[in-house]
Amino acid sequence: MVVSNDDLFRRSTQYRFWSFTHSQLEELRIVANKKGIQKTEERINELDDSLPEVKLMRENQDQFQFVHLDEEKRLISYYARRCKELAAFFHLSAQVRSTAIMYLYKFYLYHSVMEYHPGNIMLTCLFLSAKVENHFIGINTFCKNIPKTTPEAILKNEYLILETMKFSLQCHHPFQPLYGFFLDIQQTLPKLDFNRLGKNYDGARELVNESLFTDLPFLYTPPQIALACLWLCDDVLVEKYLSKKFGLVKKSEQEDEDAIQHYNKLMVIIRHCADVVRKEALDPSQDESKTISAKIKLCLEPIRFGRKLMKQNGEQAAKRSGSITEGGDEKRVKLETE
Amino acid sequence: MVELDWNNIPKDLCPVCKTDKYLSPTLQFKINPECYHKICDSCVDRIFSLGPSPCPYPNCGKILRKNRFKTQIFDDVEVERECDVRKRVVAVYNKTQEDFKTLDEYNAYLEEIEEYVYKLVNKIDVEQTEQKLKEYQQAHKDDIEMSNNQRDQEYEKFLKLQNLEKRYKAEKNKINREIIKEEQNLKNLGKLEVINQLQTASGEKDADKIIANVRDSMISKTSNYKEQLEELEKNYQEQRERIISGLDEIKEEEKPKVPFTPFNGDRVVSPPYEYGDYKDPFLLKIVDDVQYKAGGYKIDFYFHKSLNDAFTGLHCIIEEEKETVDQVMG
Numbered sequence: 055m056v057v058s059n060d061d062l063f064r065r066s067t068q069y070r071f072w073s074f075t076h077s078q079l080e081e082l083r084i085v086a087n088k089k090g091i092q093k094t095e096e097r098i099n100e101l102d103d104s105l106p107e108v109k110l111m112r113e114n115q116d117q118f119q120f121v122h123l124d125e126e127k128r129l130i131s132y133y134a135r136r137c138k139e140l141a142a143f144f145h146l147s148a149q150v151r152s153t154a155i156m157y158l159y160k161f162y163l164y165h166s167v168m169e170y171h172p173g174n175i176m177l178t179c180l181f182l183s184a185k186v187e188n189h190f191i192g193i194n195t196f197c198k199n200i201p202k203t204t205p206e207a208i209l210k211n212e213y214l215i216l217e218t219m220k221f222s223l224q225c226h227h228p229f230q231p232l233y234g235f236f237l238d239i240q241q242t243l244p245k246l247d248f249n250r251l252g253k254n255y256d257g258a259r260e261l262v263n264e265s266l267f268t269d270l271p272f273l274y275t276p277p278q279i280a281l282a283c284l285w286l287c288d289d290v291l292v293e294k295y296l297s298k299k300f301g302l303v304k305k306s307e308q309e310d311e312d313a314i315q316h317y318n319k320l321m322v323i324i325r326h327c328a329d330v331v332r333k334e335a336l337d338p339s340q341d342e343s344k345t346i347s348a349k350i351k352l353c354l355e356p357i358r359f360g361r362k363l364m365k366q367n368g369e370q371a372a373k374r375s376g377s378i379t380e381g382g383d384e385k386r387v388k389l390e391t392e
Numbered sequence: 393m394v395e396l397d398w399n400n401i402p403k404d405l406c407p408v409c410k411t412d413k414y415l416s417p418t419l420q421f422k423i424n425p426e427c428y429h430k431i432c433d434s435c436v437d438r439i440f441s442l443g444p445s446p447c448p449y450p451n452c453g454k455i456l457r458k459n460r461f462k463t464q465i466f467d468d469v470e471v472e473r474e475c476d477v478r479k480r481v482v483a484v485y486n487k488t489q490e491d492f493k494t495l496d497e498y499n500a501y502l503e504e505i506e507e508y509v510y511k512l513v514n515k516i517d518v519e520q521t522e523q524k525l526k527e528y529q530q531a532h533k534d535d536i537e538m539s540n541n542q543r544d545q546e547y548e549k550f551l552k553l554q555n556l557e558k559r560y561k562a563e564k565n566k567i568n569r570e571i572i573k574e575e576q577n578l579k580n581l582g583k584l585e586v587i588n589q590l591q592t593a594s595g596e597k598d599a600d601k602i603i604a605n606v607r608d609s610m611i612s613k614t615s616n617y618k619e620q621l622e623e624l625e626k627n628y629q630e631q632r633e634r635i636i637s638g639l640d641e642i643k644e645e646e647k648p649k650v651p652f653t654p655f656n657g658d659r660v661v662s663p664p665y666e667y668g669d670y671k672d673p674f675l676l677k678i679v680d681d682v683q684y685k686a687g688g689y690k691i692d693f694y695f696h697k698s699l700n701d702a703f704t705g706l707h708c709i710i711e712e713e714k715e716t717v718d719q720v721m722g
Contacts (some may be wrong), residue, residue, distance in 0.1 A: 059664065063705030064713075073710045226701075234665075234702025237695055241668040248671055275705035319709060 063275060067222030072160060074272050082163045087123045090166020094120060094353040107360030114363055121353060125346045126167050131267050131336035132343040133172040134158055137180055138263075143199070146180075146189060148263070153225045154183035155266045161218050163272075167346075168353040170211070177203060178211040186223045227271075228262045232280035239295050246291070257287040264335040265327075274327055278320070282327030296320065398450055406432035408439075408448050422461040425476050427454045428469045436461050470513075477512045481505055484529045486539045552635050560628040567621050574614045581607055664703040670695060 063069055074082065098118070101108045111118070121129075134155045141151035157179040158172065177200065184191050193205045216223075236255045239246065261283035265271070270279050285292040300313045352359045396407055404413035406421070408431055413419045420433040429449045431439075439445050440458035447454045466472045485505050492498040511521045529536065585603050678684050679691045 059700060059704040060707050063708055066705075069705070069708065069710075073714060075711050075714045078714065226705075230698050230701040231704070231706075232702075234698035234700070237670045237672075237699055238665050238702060240670050241666055252673075273710060275708045275710065277702050277704065277706040280702070281706075316707065320707070323709065 063226075066226065067220070067224060068226050069275075071220050071222050072272060073275075076273065079163075079269060079272050083123060083127070086162065086164055086166045087121075087126060087168075090126075090168030090353070091120045093166070094168050094356065097353075098356045101357060101360075105357075105360070107357065107364050110363050110367070111356070111360035117363075118352070118356070118359060119349055121166070121168055121346060121349050125349070126162065128336055128338045129167055129343055129346045129350075130158060130162050130172050132338045132340075132346075133176040134267055135337060137176045140177075140180060140200070144180075144184075144191060144196075146184060147187070148229055149227065150180075150184050150187040150189050152227045152229070152263075152266055153187055154180040156225045156227075156271060157183055157215060157219065159271070161215055164218050167350055170214075171347075171350055171354065173347075174207060175211055175215065178208050178215055181208055182212060182215060182223075226276045228265065228276040228280035228283065229259070231277040232258055232262060232284065235277075235280060235284060235295075238299075239291070242295055242298055243291075250288070251291070254284060254287040254291060258283040261286055261331055265331045267335045267337065268330050269334075270327055270330055274323060278323050279327055279331075281320075282324045283331060285324050286328045286331060292324070293321070401430075406430075406435060408432065408435040421464055423464050423469070423472065424454075424456045424461050425473070426456055426460065427452050428473055430464065431461075474509065474513045478509050481508050481512070481525065484525060484532075484536060486536055486543070488539070488543075491539075549635055553632065556628065556631055556635065560624065563624055564621065567617055567624070571614055571617050571621075574610060574617065578607065578610050578614075581610065663700065665699045667696070667699070 098111070098115075101111075103109065103112070137154050137158060138151055141154060154176075158176050161170075161175055161179065162172065181191070181193065181196055184196075193209065197203055197205050197208065232255070236251065239251060240248075258280070262280060265279050265283060270282075274282075281292060281296075296317060300317045301310060302313060302317060352362075396410070398407065401407050402412075404419075405411070406419065411419055411432060411434075421430040422433055422436050423430050424447075427447050427449070429447055429452060431448065435448075436458060439448065440456060440461070444455050444457045446452070447456050464472060466475070482505065485501070485508075487501060489495075489498050492501065508521055508525065511517055581603065585607075588603060675691060675694070678689075
């Protein structure tokens with residue numbers, strides 16, 4: 055039996071564990087979100103009913119807001135962006151950076167932000183990926199440069215992440231294939247202006263970086279994403295290259311049906327990829343992340359929700375009573391309302 | 393204390409530290425081709441370890457370096473000196489007879505060498521001769537190098553031939569020994585047969601048959617060995633010719649470049665790309681950097697890896713393939 059390059063890819067863990075169809079991917083996220091909601095509800099139920107804030111919370115349970123599926127996705131992307139900045143701070147290579155981001159996304163296919171805050175998971179992912187990609191940073195050095203964190207907080211999640219990764223740590227990124235195409239285009243289209251190719255290659259690299267913030271790495275193979283990014287920069291070039299590669303240039307001769315089909319299929323994928331890269335690369339603002347983050351905090355510690363309600367009630371009561379008492383007297387007001 | 397006569401130093405005494413070979417048998421003398429004054433090993437270490445120093449002999453004053461010191465081969469210093477000079481000259485004048493059209497030319501060339509050696513050894517026109525030597529070296533730089541390479545190759549060939557012959561002889565001896573042993577056995581068998589015939593006058597045919605069989609097999613064995621011997625001889629001649637004509641190296645290069653596969657040939661031999669000359673202004677700069685070269689960095693490997701990665705999974709359509717897998721798995 056002959057094993058082609060594609061067969062080799064089919065044996066990789068990236069294909070076996072981390073490649074999905076659109077619907078499978080959606081399904082995974084829905085399940086994870088449901089799991090998060092369920093965990094939060096459990097946490098709420100475990101609370102001591104005798105506490106006044108819990109009582110108040112129970113009355114207003116319908117007001118409690120869970121994190122929506124879309125919000126989860128946006129928040130993860132927000133932290134993926136921060137991960138990129140942090141990697142730049144540590145002067146890490148594209149490989150380390152991309153692997154860390156992939157770990158973060160992979161982790162939240164099986165977990166919800168309502169279980170683990172992505173801010174913490176992101177740090178561990180970066181630390182882990184630096185190790186995996188042979189660019190080790192000592193945990194103390196790593197922590198020293200990040201405010202408000204301890205080595206224990208980072209290492210605590212490490213095994214959990216490894217387990218979620220199913221211990222398959224290798225990530226194939228589109229960078230190397232992109233470079234491969236950069237080389238092969240030189241060979242296939244010898245008359246091409248080198249500067250044009252070089253410029254498009256640089257542009258495509260940027261887009262590959264962007265593609266990390268979409269679902270593409272789960273849906274398509276690295277070479278396909280690489281070609282799509284290059285296509286976005288110079289569609290004429292890529293189409294010319296591919297048609298020559300598939301032997302479609304000599305129009306006079308009999309055209310190979312299979313080749314045309316392959317070519318068309320690949321072009322559909324490329325167009326779709328390019329569309330996603332252009333439109334769906336998420337970059338949520340800090341404000342947005344703050345509001346979602348606040349929600350997560352409530353989910354992780356539901357008792358805060360009760361406290362918040364009480365505070366609100368207290369303020370309202372204070373206003374109603376003519377707002378004589380201010381500032382330090384708030385506590386007394388609270389007691390009165392009870 | 394007796395003052396040392398510097399012009400007549402005893403044979404086994406180091407004039408610097410006055411150690412005698414009789415008292416310390418491990419004593420070893422070294423000389424430096426600058427002045428050929430002998431100094432013992434430990435003195436060389438002591439004096440010249442910190443860098444070049446003048447020779448400790450009075451009225452010498454030559455600056456010596458530790459790495460130039462060597463063990464004396466000939467007792468006579470003059471012979472030693474001539475050998476060194478000859479080595480130096482021949483390193484530059486390294487043509488062989490095949491490089492000349494006529495014998496006369498070659499002889500003239502050898503004569504020239506001898507003249508230089510004579511002049512340098514006897515210190516006649518030393519500076520002038522050195523100058524000439526240097527000029528010749530400069531002018532024939534490429535020739536000298538080529539000649540050197542050729543000599544290295546010849547030497548390598550010679551070593552190979554020697555090895556081959558050694559192996560051949562060992563093998564041949566082994567087979568010959570076996571043949572002698574078999575012949576001995578055959579003789580013994582003849583005797584045994586006679587005894588057997590005498591013993592069984594009634595003539596047991598089976599015994600006769602057995603003996604005849606044994607003998608037949610012995611004979612066939614010896615002839616077998618002879619065949620082996622012939623085969624060996626033939627192989628040896630073939631290999632010898634190949635080495636002499638320099639064909640064996642070419643053969644190694646012609647080996648097909650198939651990547652290792654556990655089940656021999658389950659990989660696509662021809663890659664989906666054509667390897668060629670690639671331009672990458674950044675990387676190609678690195679290739680010439682000694683720092684990377686020393687580590688064994690080869691740009692070809694990187695190119696091959698990138699190209700392979702580009703086609704690894706290009707035609708995997710996850711959307712279709714995973715869908716069917718899902719159905720199969722339920």
